[in-house]
Amino acid sequence: MTTGVRRRMGVEERKRQLIGVALELFSRRSPDEVSIDEIAAAAGISRPLVYHYFPGKQSLYEAALRRAADELAARFVEPPKGPLGARLLRVMGRFFDFVEKHGPGFSALMRGGPAVGSSTTNAMIDEVRQAAYEQILAHLEVVEPSARLELVVRSWVSLAESTALLWLDGRRVPRAELELQLVHDFAALAAVSAAYDEEMAAILLRILADEPADGPFGDLVGRLAALLPAAAGPAVVPAVELPDQRRLA
Numbered sequence: 001m002t003t004g005v006r007r008r009m010g011v012e013e014r015k016r017q018l019i020g021v022a023l024e025l026f027s028r029r030s031p032d033e034v035s036i037d038e039i040a041a042a043a044g045i046s047r048p049l050v051y052h053y054f055p056g057k058q059s060l061y062e063a064a065l066r067r068a069a070d071e072l073a074a075r076f077v078e079p080p081k082g083p084l085g086a087r088l089l090r091v092m093g094r095f096f097d098f099v100e101k102h103g104p105g106f107s108a109l110m111r112g113g114p115a116v117g118s119s120t121t122n123a124m125i126d127e128v129r130q131a132a133y134e135q136i137l138a139h140l141e142v143v144e145p146s147a148r149l150e151l152v153v154r155s156w157v158s159l160a161e162s163t164a165l166l167w168l169d170g171r172r173v174p175r176a177e178l179e180l181q182l183v184h185d186f187a188a189l190a191a192v193s194a195a196y197d198e199e200m201a202a203i204l205l206r207i208l209a210d211e212p213a214d215g216p217f218g219d220l221v222g223r224l225a226a227l228l229p230a231a232a233g234p235a236v237v238p239a240v241e242l243p244d245q246r247r248l249a
Helices: 011-026 036-043 047-053 057-074 084-101 103-111 119-140 147-168 175-194 198-209 216-226
Strands: none
Touching (some): 011 057, 011 103, 036 047, 036 057, 057 103, 057 119, 084 103, 084 119, 084 147, 084 175, 084 216, 103 147, 119 147, 147 175, 147 198, 175 216
16 A cells, blocks of 8 residues: 655745635635635645745735736737737637636736735736737737827727626626627727827728628628618718728728
8 A cells, every 4th residue: 555645845836836726716706705724725735834935915915916917918919810800809708718717806906906006916907908008009010109099909908807897797798799899899999089080090991901891890880880770771871081081981
């Protein structure tokens, strides 16, 4: 008969284990409701040993948030291939995968949780938003965005965040519908801005030139067209006047 011997973990390996355990617990309940004793029990070690690796719950919480923030930022990374609408839809799918898997933890990350007001937590949240912003600019192939483009992209990132937080409170709207709606929201924000700015108009026209009729942006056009009275015909749709007098057909 052989007796199993528990392998002794190194410092970094043990820290990674504790962070993973904390994240798993935070994904089911708010970090405020998770105690060090629970984390220690789930990791199979004593409470004092947890404090040996992390001086307190706050430091473990921030380490867990760091890993969550890095993972969330990575969800916005998408190869720059194919129509933008399809790319954004895939990004939203991965974004909501994270939101659904880490519900309470996602809420804690974006709302501050027990670390609300801490400069460390606020910096991590800003890093996630900045990473998402930079990824969208990369998809638009813009290095130095205009003030209006920055407003569009940052507003959309904020909208995705707030939409996900509201969705977690009851999940009353089907997730797939929200993912598609957020892609439509991006197109709508860009279109409104294009009516005021030549650079935005040029970017929008470039995006639409690569969009298939059956893509997410084409779907939006179809949904809007369906709202028009059938008897009125296309005459009720006014031409869109662009800043340089071009018209969208």
